[in-house]
Amino acid sequence: MIDDYNTIRVKPLGGALGAEISGIDLNEAIPDEQLTEVRQVFGQYAVIFFRNQNLTPENEIRFAKRWGEINTNRFFSSVEGYPQIALVVKEPDQKNNIGGSWHTDHSYDTAPALGSMLFAHEVPVSGGDTVFASMYRAYDTLSDGLKSTLGNLRARHSSVHVFGAARAEKGNDDTVGRIKNPEAATQEAIHPVVIIHPETGRKSLYVNPGFTLGFEGWSDEESKPLLEYLYAHAARPEFTCRFQWKEGSIAFWDNRATWHLAVNDYQGSRRMMHRITIEGTPLS
Ligand code: SIN
16 A cells, blocks of 8 residues: 555555555545545556446546546447446357457547546456556667657557448457447547657557557558567566456546556456546647
């Protein structure tokens, strides 16, 4: 437990990122002093977790709005009556989950999302964890030579190959129906490969296996070897932490500093989460 805070208790989850915050009730309107401390933990640990919260949709939205505007998801189904809350669900008879490989939410947007919140409503008895990786740590541990090469590069990101028509046509993908509006998958964006985090000022590696296509001015084939090197490096276990869900748990991750992956190891069980995404700003 870290003792530096007056209004919350903080327990780091891994060596590279992640911290669990306790001593807070998100069903109440949290005071500004407490929010300031939560923000400090979010900045330092890049993904924060809360337990035993069991929020109503109204209180999920109220907490999310303390961080910025809500991005209404174009592709996910939403909770009935709450278009701001996306549904991340897998039924017992479905095989594919949502977010089952490494990615950074919304990197295909010109102003990518600040962060995403996941609220656990129904979880399997075992399995269904989420793994996070620190893109600060990934960057910091590169050689000076590669850092300097990457510092001059920008990368192309797209939503089309993930959410577009090609996905909708895939017969064996049963996330079709949970993921919709393939015609809305038109987003393409170019961002620096190394970004300066807008709040912490730290350098972070900003490419991801889900949505990055290649480097600006390079073909996809030319980009592939270097991207694959970076992906293998960034996914090293010592740069990650793994969160085991219980009903009422919440995770809130910083999309400018992390990747995440939902482990799909609970076939035959239901997992149902609410997700709210917070709008961000253009990256530099
Ligand atoms: C996501 O990628 O947003 C889903 C993560 C999860 O379900 O754990």
